[in-house]
Amino acid sequence: MDRVLAAEPAAEPVKTPAPTPPEPSLRPRHRVTAWAAGLLLPVPALLTACRLLGTDAVTPVPQLLSLLPWCAVPAALGLLLAAAARRRALGAVAAVVLAATLWTALPYGPDATGAHGPVVARLRVLASNVEFGEATGALVTTIRRERPQLVFVSECDRACGRTLTTAFAEELPHYASVEADGSAGSVILSAYPLRDWRMLPSAMGMPGATAEIGGRSVRLQLAHPLPPLPGQVHLWKRELGLVEDAAAHEGPLLIAGDFNASQDHAAFRSVLDAGDLHDAARLTGASRTPTWPMEGPVPPYVQIDHVLVSEDFTARDTRFPDLPGTDHRAVVTDLDLHTGR
Known part of the structure; x- marks a missing residue:
């Protein structure tokens, strides 16, 4: 019987893998x-x-x-x-x-001061830019409602100064002022006796004085440096530098007003650091509350009005009332002054 040889199956052709297409470029x-x-x-x-x-x-x-x-x-x-x-x-x-x-964007600085010792005085501070005196009437109403013991007023022209010192001759009989027109005028009204009046050499009035509060000598300084407009940034830095020098004061210190600067400006933080100062808004959980601009198509977006205090104070509350007639909100803060020992 013939042997039949089985045919070997034909080898399958080797398949070459198709080349990987390049990744498509961004649509x-x-x-x-x-x-x-x-x-x-x-x-x-x-x-x-x-x-x-x-x-x-x-x-x-x-x-x-x-x-x-x-x-x-x-x-x-x-x-x-x-x-x-x-x-x-x-x-x-x-x-x-x-x-x-x-x-x-986090608040700058600690949320408490190092104040210690008993409280020797409780006081309310109000700071306001009245925009060339236009908001003087609204400020008078606010002072009567809030009843502060210290008032710092920027852009208070001659008429504004006369109105305030006359209207509050009994409640706030002591004052230190720069009598000038337009934005150069300013005044500090005080329920406490004032002495050692001095003015920082600036384009807009920045008076200062020492008040006797609760048996302690407290240095008061109004701040109102030029704004950082193009072409005068160097002047803005120089005048904030004057405020920084005033902040290096030994003893209780209170600086308030329109700083034309926020916590995001290095020149403002230098003021805080020079005197170990604290923004009352930061101490009371109101940091970043916008105070400017209150007029015009743009809503307020930055806090440039401040009340700064030394380690001798604690802050209980801060609020920002609107004043018709000015492009700034006012700042009202309640403070406690401690013995420091």
Whole structure:
């Protein structure tokens, strides 16, 4: 019987794997989204860097630093757009910028003073910019309602000064003033006797005096430096430097007024640090409450009106009444003065 040899099966052809197609480039929509994210980040990054480095730099940085807390909005939007565009590196940068912006938005300084000893006096302080005297009538009404023992008034022209000293001749009989027209005038009204009157050499009146309160000599200083307008930033820094020098006072100290600066300005933080001062708004949980601008199409967005106190004080409450006729909110704060021993 013939042997039949089985035919070997034919070998299957070797299949060459198809080449992996290159990753598609970003779609046009994603490219636009990535560009939009990139355009949102430089301003928050610049301002946050200046804040962290402790510099006010030059125009337009000092002006834009007033908006620093609000820069968290474009930074967050940049992060969302970077994620939508699937750009990991850009998203990481946006996340860092957002985190840094949020960190710098935290209130500056401790939330309590180191005051100790019994309370020797309780007092209420009111600070207001009346805008060339236009809000004098509203301020008179506010003083009568709030009944403060100390009042610091910026942009109080001659007519404003006469009105206030006459209206409160009994309640606040002592005063230190700079009698001038327009924004150069200012006055401190006091229920306590004043002595050692001095004025800081500035474009707008910044008087100071010493009051006897609860058996302690308390230095009072009104602050109203020039605003950081383009072309006069150096003057703004110089005049805040004068306030900083006044802050290096030994003993109880109270500085109040329109500082034309927020906690995001290095020049303002230098004032706080020079005298170990505390913003009453920070001490009472009202930090970042906007006080300017109260007129015009833009809502208030920055706190530039402050009451600063030394370690001899504690603060019980701070509020910000509106005054018709001025572009600033007033600041009213209740303080306790301690013996310090």
